[in-house]
Amino acid sequence: MIKHVDHFHGSDLEKIASIYGIRKEDIVSFSANVNPLGISxxxxxxxxxxxxxxxxxxxxxxxxxxxxxxxxxxxxxxxxxxxxxxxxxxxxxxxxxxxxxxxxxxxxxxxxxxxxxxxxxxxxxxxxxxxxxxxxxxxxxxxxxxxxxxxxxxxxxxxxxxxxxxxxxxxxxxxxxxxxxxxxxxxxxxxxxxxxxxxxxxxxxxxxxxxxxxxxxxxxxxxxxxxxxxxxxxxxxxxxxxxxxxxxxxxxxxxxxxxxxxxxxDTDYIKATRQLISAERSRIYRELSSWDTVKVYEPTANFLLFRILEDSVTAQDIFDSCIRNCMMVRNCSTFPFLNNKYVRFCFMNPAQNDELIRCIKQVLAGGPAR
CATH class of the missing domain: 3.40.640.10 (Type I PLP-dependent aspartate aminotransferase-like (Major domain))
Known part of the structure; x- marks a missing residue:
């Protein structure tokens, strides 16, 4: 049997807010894999x-x-x-x-x-x-x-x-x-x-x-x-x-x-969701594929997995920097067969996605995320 390690679930916002001293209402969860449009x-x-x-x-x-x-x-x-x-x-x-x-x-x-x-x-x-x-x-x-x-x-x-x-x-x-x-x-x-x-x-x-x-x-x-x-x-x-x-x-x-x-x-909501996710999935995948600091795997769902290629950076480093900027990603070291070099995040609205990408890029470049 595979041994599973404890981790933060996408719904653990109260726990995370307490540990990091931020308000849970301010956290954008890129970890929960939930439709960014919210309910119809x-x-x-x-x-x-x-x-x-x-x-x-x-x-x-x-x-x-x-x-x-x-x-x-x-x-x-x-x-x-x-x-x-x-x-x-x-x-x-x-x-x-x-x-x-x-x-x-x-x-x-x-x-x-x-x-x-x-x-x-x-x-x-x-x-x-x-x-x-x-x-x-x-x-x-x-x-x-x-x-x-x-x-x-x-x-x-x-x-x-x-x-x-x-x-x-x-x-x-x-x-x-x-x-x-x-x-x-x-x-x-x-x-x-x-x-x-x-x-x-x-x-x-x-x-x-x-x-x-x-x-x-x-x-x-x-x-x-x-x-x-x-x-x-x-x-x-x-x-x-x-x-x-x-x-x-x-x-x-x-x-x-x-x-x-x-x-x-609700066909309008279904269509809007599919259009948003399709556009952001393609855009973000192209962006990360152009980096030499990560390897990204082509996504077919509403989230993306990548592996960190920088020796000095771990998934926990990215998690910490992102959450301090009120953005929660998933450190995938807790999944069987993955280690502390894997990160997953879901696609939110374009502006939020851009902010997350800037934060991750800054960490990979060796500087503090702002």
């Missing part, structure tokens, strides 16, 4: 008008919400399971499948291994190679799959590398997993940020494969982590029944239910 103006206005929904229980089946999600994701209503954030659904799925041995493509989100461990299972990692820019070598990877593995866990696009697996490659992986009776859990938390034309989502594959479940949430793209709304997509009817039978009723509150029905139909 339409959602803000509509929720205020729908406040009375809290006087009634939600529909136990969440039929209207699931219909909205099905249309949004391009799948059938019967394939949708809703939950109290994708974290609850990850936990429920692992409790039901009860894998003895899971294989995780890493470096990635530590919660997967934790849930497998809580269920009494063990986790192995298939490490993405820095020499290949953290892109998966599908042929080599498929050669490592065998009958001893019960569950394969993939984050796509992956956090923190921002790399992704195309649908055609995912199909190849699913074919091999089917041969070895391996269930595949794909976390698509960041898939809505992926570039147009890059076929990343595996949702269409649920029509043909019954050994895959896809997890999504609204925390990042819709900037609503506090609503705790997640959903799973699978073509496996037995799994749908098992999860629905196990999970508690009304796990989604009435406001989250109402918000979900609104946000998945």
């Amino acid at each position: 103006p339409k959602l803000r206005e509509a929720l205020a008008e729908k406040i009375d929904v809290i006087t009634s229980y939600p529909d136990r089946e969440y039929t209207s919400l699931r219909k909205c999600i099905a249309r949004y994701a391009g799948t059938d209503l019967g394939n949708i399971i809703v939950g109290n954030g994708s974290t609850e659904l990850i936990s429920l799925f692992i409790q039901i499948e009860h894998p003895k041995k899971a294989l995780i493509i890493g470096p990635t989100y530590s919660e997967y291994e934790r849930e497998v461990s809580l269920g009494g299972g063990t986790s192995l990692y298939y490490p993405l190679q820095e020499s290949e820019d953290f892109k998966l070598d599908v042929e080599h990877f498929c050669g490592k799959l065998n009958e001893s593995i019960d569950l394969l866990i993939i984050c796509n696009p992956n956090n923190p590398t921002s790399t992704s697996i195309t649908r055609s490659d995912m199909r190849r992986i699913l074919d091999v997993c089917k041969q070895h009776d391996i269930y595949v859990m794909v976390d698509e938390t960041y898939v809505e940020f992926a570039p147009d034309g890059l076929d990343v989502t595996a949702v269409p594959l649920t029509e043909y494969y019954n050994n895959i479940v896809i997890l999504r949430g609204i925390s990042k793209f819709y900037a609503s982590p506090g609503l705790r709304l997640g959903y799973a997509i699978t073509g496996n009817d037995d799994l749908v029944k098992k999860i629905n039978n196990r999970k508690n009723p009304w796990t989604i509150n009435a406001l989250a239910e109402a918000a979900g029905e609104l946000m998945f139909q």
